[in-house]
Amino acid sequence: MKTVYVDNNATTKVAPEVLEEMMPYFSEFYGNPSSMHFFGGQVQKKVNEAREKVADFLGAEPSEIVFTSCGTESDNAGILGTLDSYPEKRHLITTRVEHPAVGNVCTYLGRKGYRVTELAVDREGRLDLDELRESITDQTAVVTVMYANNETGVIFPVEEIGEIVKAKGIPFHTDAVQAVGKIPLYMKKSTIDMLSSSGHKLHAPKGIGVLYIRKGTKFSPFMIGGHQEKGRRGGTENVPYIIGLGKAFELAKKRFDDENTRVKALRDYLEQKLLEKIPNTLVNGDRQNKLPNTVSVSFEYVEGESILLLLSDLGICASSGSACTSGSLEPSHVLRAMGVPFTAAHGSIRFSLSIYNTKEEMDYIIENIPPIIQRLRNISPFWKDYLKSQGKQ
Amino acid sequence: MWDYTEKVKDHFLNPRNVGEIENPDGVGEVGSLACGDALRLSFKLDEKKRIKDAKFKTFGCASAIASSSALTEIIKGKTLEEALKVTNRDIAGYLGGLPEEKMHCSVMGREALEAAIANYRGEKVIKEDFEIVCKCFGVTDNEIIKAIRENDLNTVEQVTYYTKAGGGCGQCHPKIEALIERVRKEMEKETPPAKPEKKKLTNIQKIKLIEETLGREIIPALKADGGDLDLIDVEGSKVFVALRGKCSFCPSSEFTLKQYVELKLREFVSDDIEVEEVRP
Numbered sequence: 001m002k003t004v005y006v007d008n009n010a011t012t013k014v015a016p017e018v019l020e021e022m023m024p025y026f027s028e029f030y031g032n033p034s035s036m037h038f039f040g041g042q043v044q045k046k047v048n049e050a051r052e053k054v055a056d057f058l059g060a061e062p063s064e065i066v067f068t069s070c071g072t073e074s075d076n077a078g079i080l081g082t083l084d085s086y087p088e089k090r091h092l093i094t095t096r097v098e099h100p101a102v103g104n105v106c107t108y109l110g111r112k113g114y115r116v117t118e119l120a121v122d123r124e125g126r127l128d129l130d131e132l133r134e135s136i137t138d139q140t141a142v143v144t145v146m147y148a149n150n151e152t153g154v155i156f157p158v159e160e161i162g163e164i165v166k167a168k169g170i171p172f173h174t175d176a177v178q179a180v181g182k183i184p185l186y187m188k189k190s191t192i193d194m195l196s197s198s199g200h201k202l203h204a205p206k207g208i209g210v211l212y213i214r215k216g217t218k219f220s221p222f223m224i225g226g227h228q229e230k231g232r233r234g235g236t237e238n239v240p241y242i243i244g245l246g247k248a249f250e251l252a253k254k255r256f257d258d259e260n261t262r263v264k265a266l267r268d269y270l271e272q273k274l275l276e277k278i279p280n281t282l283v284n285g286d287r288q289n290k291l292p293n294t295v296s297v298s299f300e301y302v303e304g305e306s307i308l309l310l311l312s313d314l315g316i317c318a319s320s321g322s323a324c325t326s327g328s329l330e331p332s333h334v335l336r337a338m339g340v341p342f343t344a345a346h347g348s349i350r351f352s353l354s355i356y357n358t359k360e361e362m363d364y365i366i367e368n369i370p371p372i373i374q375r376l377r378n379i380s381p382f383w384k385d386y387l388k389s390q391g392k393q
Numbered sequence: 394m395w396d397y398t399e400k401v402k403d404h405f406l407n408p409r410n411v412g413e414i415e416n417p418d419g420v421g422e423v424g425s426l427a428c429g430d431a432l433r434l435s436f437k438l439d440e441k442k443r444i445k446d447a448k449f450k451t452f453g454c455a456s457a458i459a460s461s462s463a464l465t466e467i468i469k470g471k472t473l474e475e476a477l478k479v480t481n482r483d484i485a486g487y488l489g490g491l492p493e494e495k496m497h498c499s500v501m502g503r504e505a506l507e508a509a510i511a512n513y514r515g516e517k518v519i520k521e522d523f524e525i526v527c528k529c530f531g532v533t534d535n536e537i538i539k540a541i542r543e544n545d546l547n548t549v550e551q552v553t554y555y556t557k558a559g560g561g562c563g564q565c566h567p568k569i570e571a572l573i574e575r576v577r578k579e580m581e582k583e584t585p586p587a588k589p590e591k592k593k594l595t596n597i598q599k600i601k602l603i604e605e606t607l608g609r610e611i612i613p614a615l616k617a618d619g620g621d622l623d624l625i626d627v628e629g630s631k632v633f634v635a636l637r638g639k640c641s642f643c644p645s646s647e648f649t650l651k652q653y654v655e656l657k658l659r660e661f662v663s664d665d666i667e668v669e670e671v672r673p
Contacts, residue, residue: 303429305395305454309405322429322454330529330561331429342427346452379411379458381433381450382426 001315004361008201009150009178009294009352010319014244015203021247022205025240033237034228043239050246054210057249058195059186066211066229067242071177071198072101074211075144077222077233078173078194079105082142083114085218086171089141095119095127095156096337098146101196102175103333106144115139124286125154125338133164142171147179147195151321151334151350152285153294155183162191171217177201181252182259182291193217199241203354204248208241255355263353264292266362270351271295273366278373280386282344284335293353296321298335298344301383302376307349310372316365321348343382397455398489404459409466412448421508423501428530428557430457430498434464434505436513444468444476449505456488456495463487464502473510479503480543481555496555500540526568529561534572541576549573599662600627606661607634611654622654630665632658635672646670 005013031040033047048062055062068074079102083092094106096118110116117135119127127145136143143165148155158174165172173194176185180195181202187195194217199208213219213232225234252259275281280300299307304322311318321332322345330336331345340348351365377383397405417435424431430453439445447465451458463484468476481499485491491499523533540546540555549569553559559569594602607624615622621637634654636646643649647670655668 301426301452303453303457306405306458309455313406342425342429346426346429379408379450380452381422381431382452384413384450 002364004316004357004364006351006353006357006361006365007317007319008354009153009350011200011206012203012354013356014200014205015248015251017251018204018244018247022240022244025243030239033239034226046243047237047239050242053246054249057185057253058180058197058212059188059190060212061215063230064187064212064215066213066232067237067245068209068211068223068233069207069238070209071099071175071196071201072209073222074177074196074198074209075099075101075173075175076105077211078196078213079109079142079144081219081222082171082173082194082217083109084220086141089139091115091117091137091139092141093117093119093132093135093143093145095121095145097121097125097149097151097334098144099150099175099177101177102144102146119145121337123339125149125152125284125334126286126289127156127161129157129160129164132161136165136168136170140168140170142173144173144175147174147176148183148291149285149334150178151332151348152296152338153178153291153352154285155179155289155291157289159191166191166193178291178294181256182293184256187212187214194219199245199248202248202252204245205241208238208245210245258355260292263355263357266357266359267293267295267351267353269359270353270362270365271297273362274369277366277370282340284338284340284344284348291352295351295353297349298340299347299349299373300343301380301386302347302373304347304349306376307347307372310375311369314368316368319350319352321350322346395456395492395495397459397492400463400487400489401456401459401491404462404488405455408449408458408462410446410448410462410469411450413450414446414448419509419511419513421505421510421512423504423508424453425531426452429453430501432457432461432501432505434461434509436468436509438473438513443470443472453498453501454495456491457498457501459488460484460491460498460502461505464506468506473513476506477510479506481540482544493551493554496544497557500536500555504536526572527556527558527561527565530557532556532558537569537572538576541573542580547573547577594663596627602662603627603632603658606658607654610657610661614653615649625671630663630667632666632668633671634668636670 029043031043033040033044051062051065054065068077092114094102106116119131121127145156145161147158162172171193172191174192175196177196177198180197193214195212197210200206219232221232221234223234228234228237274297278299282298284296284298304320308318308320321335335345335348414435414437418438420435422433433450436444436447447468449461449465451461467479467483467487481503484499484502523535526532526534526537537552537556537558544555546552546555549559549566552569559566604624612622619639623635623637625633625635650668650670655666658666
């Protein structure tokens with residue numbers, strides 16, 4: 001069976017170039033970058049190069065790059081490390097549609113006595129910036145708003161948000177795990193103070209992340225330990241992964257245009273064909289401001305897990321915001337926050353592409369999904385009721 | 394990815410009895426679009442009042458579709474009385490088990506069956522005298538109590554897995570906890586305390602336990618009737634005894650040995666004990 005992998009917002013394939021770059025740093029050049037001898041020194045040099053590549057891609061200074069273990073750690077460090085620096089301030093602002101790596105940190109802080117403002121989104125998944133303006137007080141310690149949503153791909157106007165937040169002198173953190181590699185970033189001219197990124201979303205391995213911290217931002221380390229990362233993150237550097245990550249950022253820079261033209265065209269093609277071929281299909285989220293690789297659609301009157309398993313049976317790997325796939329009983333908090341009706345929320349499917357996807361793969365999906373949806377609709381009691389209500393049967 | 398059995402996968406990929414029966418004898422519908430799963434079950438009876446045909450339509454995940462398919466297969470050929478004895482455990486068992494988080498799919502099957510039979514009998518489907526405990530999923534106290542009893546549930550999490558109650562905002566968790574406590578207390582009163590489980594004994598432990606049991610449970614009663622008993626030997630599960638006193642010539646001694654001594658030893662020592670008399 002062939003595998004059509006269109007779940008790249010979950011994780012991506014490690015680029016062969018990245019793996020190749022990493023391999024010598026396991027058993028051959030395994031020195032500790034902190035060591036005084038040549039054997040560690042040569043590794044230190046490679047780590048610095050990787051840091052430069054990441055900084056180059058982000059339009060930042062190498063000294064502003066902190067390597068972490070994953071996107072979740074970057075988010076935790078960004079938020080908690082800032083709160084720790086402003087112990088007298090007891091309020092933070094976030095949104096209702098964050099990834100759990102931010103959302104659950106905020107919930108945890110709420111239990112610890114912080115006041116947490118969660119900004120609402122509209123039916124298209126857009127924020128109301130007036131609500132943000134009104135929420136800021138002199139008690140606000142940090143504002144954390146994701147760059148692009150992992151489920152819908154909707155992009156928030158992060159620079160505009162940053163301007164509002166910076167005008168009040170408040171640190172601004174963004175979870176850019178889904179955005180990095182797909183949206184142009186230039187930190188030197190940005191309003192962002194801290195930005196989280198994750199390696200495995202852009203063809204580096206799982207287990208490596210980045211936290212960008214703007215020079216001059218007050219920050220207390222989240223991972224307390226040695227002097228590594230200029231005292232901002234203790235722990236011996238994960239050398240092979242850092243080197244792999246550097247390579248992945250270098251590739252992302254080269255492939256940035258491909259992502260925004262070819263991949264985007266594939267995405268548009270897939271989205272358009274799904275809407276054309278399958279009645280009662282809705283696109284979730286603002287279609288104007290969206291990641292170039294993400295399609296989120298809802299097929300009304302059918303349930304997402306069933307769709308995913310039938311797709312999986314054909315080798316197609318996608319994901320769903322349906323309740324049954326998450327192990328919880330409610331559909332995705334993102335779709336609920338957007339007010340997507342229940343007829344559609346349970347039947348949401350996300351396809352997220354990468355530079356490795358092809359037109360043939362899109363055609364394979366387009367060919368196979370309509371019969372799957374039809375088959376499940378034939379089993380669903382609501383489909384016939386709907387047709388009756390429309391006078392179609 | 395859920396760890397579904399081959400049987401679940403089979404009934405999901407090749408569901409049996411999909412559809413709606415025309416002019417059905419009974420129709421039951423449970424769940425809703427909002428809840429994420431729903432099942433419409435219809436059946437037809439034959440002249441002997443057995444379920445001749447059953448069909449389903451289901452909106453839901455793979456295990457919901459498989460549970461519905463299994464349900465229709467299970468109830469075909471059954472009388473309504475027999476069908477009403479089908480529990481959610483039977484449905485899950487038919488499928489070789491369901492992940493615990495998905496047990497509510499089997500509960501939905503049983504509820505649809507009850508609703509369909511009630512519909513046939515012209516009973517009101519909506520029972521009075523209930524309280525909605527979980528507002529997110531509209532689950533009543535009666536449904537929760539039934540799930541606790543039938544599936545021997547202990548925790549709020551389990552109640553959520555089986556009924557969905559508590560799976561939304563979580564505000565009803567204290568109420569569910571109180572229900573669990575109440576029902577479990579009732580259940581304890583209803584079932585007599587289980588006898589201590591018999592452990593596998595070593596030979597010496599077994600002989601000691603036999604001696605103790607004879608001394609405590611049997612010999613005093615025999616002595617009261619002017620008889621007595623000696624333990625001669627133990628070989629595996631065979632216990633050799635000699636009857637003394639009045640017992641040795643009592644015409645009902647065979648009866649005493651089998652119905653009294655053996656039963657007592659089986660109760661307290663081991664289920665496989667056989668008692669044999671050694672005659673001098």
